[in-house]
Amino acid sequence: MKEPTSPVSRVVLVRVEPDQAGQRLDNFLLGRLKGVPKSHVYRLLRKGEVRVNKGRARPDYRLSAGDQVRIPPVRRSIPADGRESRPLPDDLARTLERAILLEDDNVLVLDKPPGLAVHGGSNVRVGLIEAMRRIRPAAPFLELAHRLDRETSGCLVLAKRREALLAFHAALKAGGVDKHYLTLLAGVWEGGPRRVSESLTREGPRTRVRNAVVDEGGRSAESFFYPRRHFTDCTLMGVEIGTGRTHQIRVHAAHEGFPVAGDSRYGDFDFNRRMKRLGLKRQFLHAESLRFHLPGRDRPYHVQAPLPADLESVLERLEPVDV
Structure with a gap:
C-alpha cells in the first residue's frame, strides 16, 4: 500500500543557529526535510531552489551562524519533525524505555534489542531512531551516533545535541571510543x-545490501580478539575494535x-544448524560495553550491557573444555 503523504509545505526561511555552524548544507537539509527522498533534496539543490542568503549554494557549502536558508515547498511522506502521528506499539515503546542504560543532556545510550533495525528503510517502516524520536518528542535533536547490525544487541549511542554528535564522531575517528563485544565463534x-x-x-x-570483504585497497580495520571461554567446538570471544567498519567483526x-x-x-552453514538446535536464533554478537569522552565532561562515559538471556541460554547448553 502506498505511504500516505502530507500536503505540500510552504516556503520556509530558516536562520542558522550558532550550534549549527560548520554543517554542510546538504546534511542540514536532510535533517530538516524528514520524509523527503534524498534524491529529491539533491535535485532541489541542483536546480537552485534552495537559497542561502538569497543566492545559490553547493551541497558542500559550510553554513555560518546567521545564514538564512530558503527551503522551497516540498511534499513529505512523514511530518516535518520526522515523528509520525501514529502511536508506537505499546510493547515496542515499553521495550525501548526499559532498554535505556544512560541519559543526560548530551547522549542517550540504549541496550539495543536484537531484531530491531537502527533506522527505517524500504522494508522497515519504523526503526529504532524513528521510534526513539516519538518516545522523546521534546528532544529537538536526536540522531544515531553510530550503528549496530539489526541482529546485534547491546550498547548503542544516540546524540541529543549536534555538538555531542560531532564530538563522538571525532572521538571515533581518533580512536577515542573503546568498543567491546562478545561473540561466539565456530571452532576452538x-x-x-x-x-x-x-x-x-x-x-x-x-x-542491495553488500558484503564486506578483505581487500588490501579497502579501508583500514583492526579487531583485537581474546578468548573468554572454550567449549568443545566453539569459543566465546571478547572483541575490541579500533574502527567501526560494516560487518567488521564478522568478516x-x-x-x-x-x-x-x-x-x-x-x-x-553446518555449525549454524547445530547451534540452531541449541536455541540460537540469530547471530551471536553483543556490544558489551562502551567507554568514551565528550568535551566538558571530567570523567569518561562507561556503559555496559549484560549478555541477553537468549544468548546466555545457548552458552548454558554448551560443554566447556580446558585449553
Whole structure:
C-alpha cells in the first residue's frame, strides 16, 4: 500500500543557529526535510531552489551562524519533525524505555534489542531512531551516533545535541571510543589473544545490501580478539575494535577461520544448524560495553550491557573444555 503523504509545505526561511555552524548544507537539509527522498533534496539543490542568503549554494557549502536558508515547498511522506502521528506499539515503546542504560543532556545510550533495525528503510517502516524520536518528542535533536547490525544487541549511542554528535564522531575517528563485544565463534581458538588488521571494502551493486570483504585497497580495520571461554567446538570471544567498519567483526572472524555463530552471511552453514538446535536464533554478537569522552565532561562515559538471556541460554547448553 502506498505511504500516505502530507500536503505540500510552504516556503520556509530558516536562520542558522550558532550550534549549527560548520554543517554542510546538504546534511542540514536532510535533517530538516524528514520524509523527503534524498534524491529529491539533491535535485532541489541542483536546480537552485534552495537559497542561502538569497543566492545559490553547493551541497558542500559550510553554513555560518546567521545564514538564512530558503527551503522551497516540498511534499513529505512523514511530518516535518520526522515523528509520525501514529502511536508506537505499546510493547515496542515499553521495550525501548526499559532498554535505556544512560541519559543526560548530551547522549542517550540504549541496550539495543536484537531484531530491531537502527533506522527505517524500504522494508522497515519504523526503526529504532524513528521510534526513539516519538518516545522523546521534546528532544529537538536526536540522531544515531553510530550503528549496530539489526541482529546485534547491546550498547548503542544516540546524540541529543549536534555538538555531542560531532564530538563522538571525532572521538571515533581518533580512536577515542573503546568498543567491546562478545561473540561466539565456530571452532576452538588456540594461541591466546590475536590482533587482526585487515582492510575491508564493500562489493556488489548499491541497490542491495553488500558484503564486506578483505581487500588490501579497502579501508583500514583492526579487531583485537581474546578468548573468554572454550567449549568443545566453539569459543566465546571478547572483541575490541579500533574502527567501526560494516560487518567488521564478522568478516575478520571468518577470515581467521572462526566465523560468528548464527551468521547467515559469512558463517558456517553446518555449525549454524547445530547451534540452531541449541536455541540460537540469530547471530551471536553483543556490544558489551562502551567507554568514551565528550568535551566538558571530567570523567569518561562507561556503559555496559549484560549478555541477553537468549544468548546466555545457548552458552548454558554448551560443554566447556580446558585449553
